[in-house]
Amino acid sequence: MLRLSNLSYRAQRIVIIVSFSFIPIALLVTFGYLPVLGMFKYSFTDWNGLSPSYHWVGFDNFKTIFTDEKYYEGFINSIYYFVGSFVQLAIALYFATILSFAVRGKSFFKGVLFFPSMINSVAVGLIFLFFFRPEGTLDSILGFFGITNPPHWLLNPKIINISLVGASLWRYLGFNFILLLGAISSVPSDLYEAAEIDGANRWHQFRYIILPSIRRIVSVTLILSISGSVAPFEIPYIMTGGSNGSNTFVIQTVKTTFSFNKYGMGSAMAVVLFLIVVLVTVIQKTFIKEEKKNDRH
Amino acid sequence: MMKKALSMSLFIVLLAGLLSGCSGNKNNDNAGNTASATPSGSSSAESGDTPESSSAEPALSGSITVLTQRTDIVDILQKEFTDEFNKAYPDIKVKWEAVQDYENNIKIRMNTEDYGDVLLIPNNVEPKDFPNFFEPLGDYEADKSKYSQIDAHRFEGKYYGIPMAIxxxxxxxxxxxxxxxxxxxxxxxxxxxxxxxxxxxxxxxxxxxxxxxxxxxxxxxxxxxxxxxxxxxxxxxxxxxxxxxxxxxxxxxxxxxxxxxxxxxxxxxxxxxxxxxxxxxxxxxxxxxxxxxxxxxxxxxxxxxxxxxxxxxxxxxxxxxxxxxxxxxxADYNWSVNVHSKNKEAAKAFIHWVVDESDYADKYQGGFSAVMPLKVxxxxxxxxxxxxxxxxxxxxxxxxxxxxxxxxxxxxxxxxxxxxxxxxxxxxxxxxxxxxxxxxxxxxxxxxxxxxxxxxxxxxx
Amino acid sequence: MIAIKSTSAATFKYLTLILGVFFALAPLVVVLFASFKTSQEYHNTNSLTPPADWFNFDNYRTAFVKGNMLKGFKNTAIIMLVSLVGNMLIGTMIAYVLQRFTFKARGAIMAAFLFAALIPGVTTQVIVFKIVHALGLFNTMGSAITLYMGTDIIGIYIFIQFMDNISTQLDESAMLDGASYFTIFSRIIFPLLAPAIVTMVIIKGIGIYNDFYIPFLYMPDPDLRTISTSLFAFKGPFGSHWETICAAVMLIIVPTVIAFLALQKYIYNGFTQGAVK
Incomplete structure (x- = not known):
């Protein structure tokens, strides 16, 4: 039986830190970082993904990535997804905030806004095929509002990326929304009450209470969606396979790795992507940290 | 730093032991083909009770796993098609596994020894790699008048695949x-x-x-x-x-x-x-x-x-x-036998039955059999x-x-x-x-x- | 004056909500329509033409029976239960350690979890597969459970977010009563994390529920099929029965919606709860 003095709390501290971190870190290392080591290793080889043998090729793969346009052109389209990630966060934040206050039919709205994220991705390709095709769902909606002669959403190379970002937004908004909703519910209610007495309006409550309280979640969402915008994959892969000017770096990586059996090259591309994303994250983190430093203990 | 790395690897080893211990009993009913390639201690004991193909018996027996790209008809293949096969080979137990996005995922699996007993040769595999992955099905020169298109998967006088349909x-x-x-x-x-x-x-x-x-x-x-x-x-x-x-x-x-x-x-x-x-x-x-x-x-x-x-x-x-x-x-995809298969004879018998006897090519692939002379x-x-x-x-x-x-x-x-x-x-x-x-x-x-x-x-x- | 302002604000609020609802649901109309169409009807009518018979549940029947959905639901339920329980325990434990204690490796662990979320999974898949295989988990539910169990940065952050608002005075008064750290975690912290846990159960759960990649690759045994892989019974290289797939998708989403509606009240109840001080 533990009769606890200060000293045994110190011992407990160690026990609890080690035992509580053991499994999470073991899983993280085994399935997260061990494979990354392999990825770095193969990036210096010409391995084809199958053969027992391969050759070391030094930095050849990396040189190719930065000299062959085919490999780096995918990054240009990231700009669309980058902008899209801010739009997505803003909309998610808006809905999460208003649905945290009294709204009639709250559960209904929450459920419906989250609905697109619940759909199995097998159906997503079909949904947007019919959504974007001429005289499809979108054109019919626009026609209802008197907009005739809409553009070809996927055929027009100037619009295709915007269409795909829109589809991604539809798909992933719900996750951001629920996450932020959860985060907002952590804000102690007495804070609102106090603010209400002080006559703060909803915007002030959002700006000075909610946002600062959940900035940690907002920042991690931002990090993940911005790093995600460097490597958009699911929606463009399903919808276009990267054709018609919608290619992304990750789609190119998949093609290189599996269609051409260039596993070494694909690994090198993944390494480049990883380093870029890490760099973006580090830059972003320093910005957010400087904005507000808050000590909890 | 050193210490950290050491304890990390300790974590992994411990975890490995823990998990493989847990999963041991789940493996039992998997006809031993999971156990075959598992290096951990718990599974070597298991392979003892695996039904091995016995060359002593005249009739082939054992159980084989067949991989297919047809996620849509795998249940039909498992029931109706396998029933037909078992009329000819009652002692060979066949288990079908569907592989989604076959081309990409089969290559991932082929990095272990666990890729079924019978499988389809994925595209873009170079001939020099055939012997590493597949069991030779015969001499190319001897069989080239028996099956169409087997030249596509030959290496050093042997061939490794027979087309499932033409x-x-x-x-x-x-x-x-x-x-x-x-x-x-x-x-x-x-x-x-x-x-x-x-x-x-x-x-x-x-x-x-x-x-x-x-x-x-x-x-x-x-x-x-x-x-x-x-x-x-x-x-x-x-x-x-x-x-x-x-x-x-x-x-x-x-x-x-x-x-x-x-x-x-x-x-x-x-x-x-x-x-x-x-x-x-x-x-x-x-x-x-x-x-x-x-x-x-x-x-x-x-x-x-x-x-x-x-x-x-x-x-x-x-x-x-x-x-x-x-x-x-x-030729469509080619049937082949995993070089690591424990039931190679049963696997080969299966392929030959499918190509020579069954209506697979016509009924499920919309083509015709690779057996020569071709019946258009x-x-x-x-x-x-x-x-x-x-x-x-x-x-x-x-x-x-x-x-x-x-x-x-x-x-x-x-x-x-x-x-x-x-x-x-x-x-x-x-x-x-x-x-x-x-x-x-x-x-x-x-x-x-x-x-x-x-x-x-x-x-x- | 104030009244007018607040009415127009309310109008705006409901207008945006309705707009949001419209855009969330509109693309799904084709799925709903297709799920009631016969195969011939699907091939020969426009995707926006409503089905001829709104009570044609044949596709639903086919999807349920031919897709072996009952078995799929069962396997998925087992996998989800084990991995979500594991995931939540693991996630709250590590978050507790990271939020309540200051120690040397704290920042490093935090960073390790953050950067892990940024690893592009495309080319590591081969190595992950080898590891899973070497652990003897291939073709067992253990493979999916283990892969889903690993916690991620989002989970850790949301748990920490909530712990930030759980006053350390609670811990201290418990310590005065002689409670161990473990008791503090299990009796005080963990129960107060309910809204965060529910949020993560929803987010993680939906990811697991709809994932077909891991089940197909790591447990191809037909006895281990999950609800998500059952969709592929209607999708092959020569053609897809989209009308059946659509019905299956509608069936698959039903439990999700029910679970969501049952769980979501725990999230926003956080707003009015008094316990967190």
């Missing part, structure tokens, strides 16, 4: 659309074909040629029409490799894709290729809303069954500038009557074996990938700045560079 290549068309448009005879050359498509556009409401651009494979397979374009069965495995510039103007590859480019350029394809739908296209051609689609002969029955007008669906040769109408007899189905009678010679592409010599794949991988031309075909269509409809020549020159340049690197010296002039 098909021929041509164009599916709607006869009624043709007659309504005033096209009286089947076009045989590219210019005749383009003229016929133009007539369809002018005289009917049908889409002359539906590319199915969105579904990548529908464009990828245009490359398979190398033999029709050349009019020569020696070309796909030999001629094309002897040529340092096979993508240059006037060469068969160039002819194929010139036709693809021209139909798109002249507005003879669907209005919005980016939102095509393969399922709907079947009904559309049946109803006469589509004139033609470039597809293998397996598609005929599907198009006939997709609507009320099966009699309107016809099959015609791919247009060519060559004198001879030559259609290849092309009734459905293709009309196709032959058009003056088409259906013939197998001549196998290349040993020193050219697999060179095509090597050059293709190295140059990233992607003969069987959708990329450059999509680019061609995008260029033709004005979405890209490059011209037809730009794209083909780029392919030829890359091909030539890899060709110079990889072709055996005696083929360089």
């Amino acid at each position: 098909n021929t290549l041509g164009i599916v068309y709607n006869k009624k659309v043709f007659s309504d448009a005033g096209v009286t005879s089947v076009p045989k050359t590219p210019s005749e074909f383009l003229a016929a498509m133009q007539k369809i556009k002018d005289n009917t409401k049908a889409i002359p040629l539906y590319t199915n651009y969105k579904d990548d494979w529908t464009l990828s397979q245009w490359s398979d029409y190398l033999q029709p374009a050349a009019g020569d069965p020696d070309y796909p495995n030999i001629g094309v490799l002897q040529d340092p510039h096979p993508w240059a103007a006037g060469k068969p590859f160039n002819d194929i894709f010139k036709l693809m480019y021209d139909v798109a350029k002249q507005g003879l394809i669907e209005k919005d290729p980016t939102t095509t739908d393969w399922e709907s296209s079947k009904g559309m051609i049946n109803r006469g809303e589509i004139g033609t689609m470039v597809l293998g002969s397996w598609a005929i029955a599907q198009m006939q069954g997709a609507g009320p007008n099966p009699q309107d669906i016809g099959y015609m040769p791919f247009p060519t500038n060559a004198a001879k109408l030559s259609a290849p007899l092309a 189905p009734e459905l293709l009678k009309g196709f032959e009557d058009l003056g088409v010679t259906m013939e197998v592409s001549t196998p290349g010599p040993d020193d050219l074996n697999g060179v095509m794949t090597q050059i293709d991988n190295d140059s990233e031309v992607g003969i069987h990938n959708p990329d450059f075909k999509k680019k061609l269509i995008e260029a033709a409809i004005g979405n890209r700045k490059e011209s037809f020549e730009d794209i083909m020159n780029d392919l030829d340049k890359r091909w030539n560079k890899s060709w110079e690197k990889l072709i055996p010296a005696n083929y360089k002039k």
Whole structure:
């Protein structure tokens, strides 16, 4: 039986830190970082993904990535997804905030806004095929509002990326929304009450209470969606396979790795992507940290 | 730092022990094929009670796992098809496993020893790797008159795969659309074909040629029409490799894709290729809303069954500038045996039963069996009557074996990938700045560079 | 004046909500329509044409029976239960350690979890597969459970977010009563994390529920099929029965919606709860 003095709390501290971190870190290392080591290793080889043998090729793969346009052109389209990630966060934040206050039919709205994220991705390709095709769902909606002669959403190379970002937004908004909703519910209610007495309006409550309280979640969402915008994959892969000017770096990586059996090259591309994303994250983190430093203990 | 790394690796080892201990009992009913490749201690004990194939008995027995790309019919294969098999081999237990996105995922699994007992050879595996992964099925010279197309997966005198089905290549068309448009005879050359498509556009409401651009494979397979374009069965495995510039103007590859480019350029394809739908296209051609689609002969029955007008669906040769109408007899995926299989004899017996005895090729793959002499189905009678010679592409010599794949991988031309075909269509409809020549020159340049690197010296002039 | 302002604000609020609802649901109309169409009807009508018979449940029946959905639901339920319980325990434990204690490796662990979320999974798949195989988990539910169990940065952050608002005075007064750290975690912290846990159960759960990649690759044994892989019974290289797939998708989403509606009240109840001080 533990009769606890200060000293045994110190011992407990160690026990609890080690035992509580053991499994999470073991899983993280085994399935997260061990494979990354392999990825770095193969990036210096010409391995084809199958053969027992391969050759070391030094930095050849990396040189190719930065000299062959085919490999780096995918990054240009990231700009669309980058902008899209801010739009997505803003909309998610808006809905999460208003649905945290009294709204009639709250559960209904929450459920419906989250609905697109619940759909199995097998159906997503079909949904947007019919959504974007001429005289499809979108054109019919626009026609209802008197907009005739809409553009070809996927055929027009100037619009295709915007269409795909829109589809991604539809798909992933719900996750951001629920996450932020959860985060907002952590804000102690007495804070609102106090603010209400002080006559703060909803915007002030959002700006000075909610946002600062959940900035940690907002920042991690931002990090993940911005790093995600460097490597958009699911929606463009399903919808276009990267054709018609919608290619992304990750789609190119998949093609290189599996269609051409260039596993070494694909690994090198993944390494480049990883380093870029890490760099973006580090830059972003320093910005957010400087904005507000808050000590909890 | 050192200490940290050490404790990390300790974590992993501990975790490994923990988890494999947990999973041990779950493994038991898996017929031992999971255990076979597991290095951890707990499983070596298990392999003892695995039903091994016993060579002592006259009748083959044991259990095998068969991998299939058909996620849609795996249950039928497991029940009805396997029941048939078990009439012949009652003691071989067959378990089917469907692999989704077969090409990518099978390669991941092949990095362990655990990839079933019977599987399909994925594309782009180089011949030198065959012995590492697959069990030889026999001597190539001895069996080359027994099975069609086994040359494609041979290495050092052995062969490693037998095609699950054979098909021929041509164009599916709607006869009624043709007659309504005033096209009286089947076009045989590219210019005749383009003229016929133009007539369809002018005289009917049908889409002359539906590319199915969105579904990548529908464009990828245009490359398979190398033999029709050349009019020569020696070309796909030999001629094309002897040529340092096979993508240059006037060469068969160039002819194929010139036709693809021209139909798109002249507005003879669907209005919005980016939102095509393969399922709907079947009904559309049946109803006469589509004139033609470039597809293998397996598609005929599907198009006939997709609507009320099966009699309107016809099959015609791919247009060519060559004198001879030559259609290849092309192989589907190849059955093979895992080199690490513990039941190789049962696995081989299964493959031979499927190819030699069963109706698999016809019933499930829409083609015909690879057993020689090939039995061309009734459905293709009309196709032959058009003056088409259906013939197998001549196998290349040993020193050219697999060179095509090597050059293709190295140059990233992607003969069987959708990329450059999509680019061609995008260029033709004005979405890209490059011209037809730009794209083909780029392919030829890359091909030539890899060709110079990889072709055996005696083929360089 | 104030009244007018607040009415127009309310109008705006409901207008945006309705707009949001419209855009969330509109693309799904085609799925709903297709699920009631016969195969011939699907091939021969426009995707926006309503089905001829709104009571044609044949596709639903086919999807349920031919897709072997009952077995799929069962396997998915087992996998989800084990991996979600594991995931939540693991996630709250590590978050507790990271939020309540300051120690040397704290920042490093935090960073390790963050960067792990940024690893592009495309080319590591081969190595992950080898590891899973070497652990003897291939073709067992253990493979999926283990892969889903690993916690991620989002989970850790949301748990920490909530712990930030759980006053350390609670811990201290418990310590005065002689409670161990473990008791503090299990009796005080963990129960107060309910809204965060529910949020993560929803997010993680939906990811697991709809994932077909891991089940197909790591447990191809037909006896281990999950609800998500059952969709592929209608999707093959030669053609897809989209009308059946659409019905299956509708069936698959039903439990999700029910679970969501049952769980979501725990999230926003956080707003009015008094316990967190």
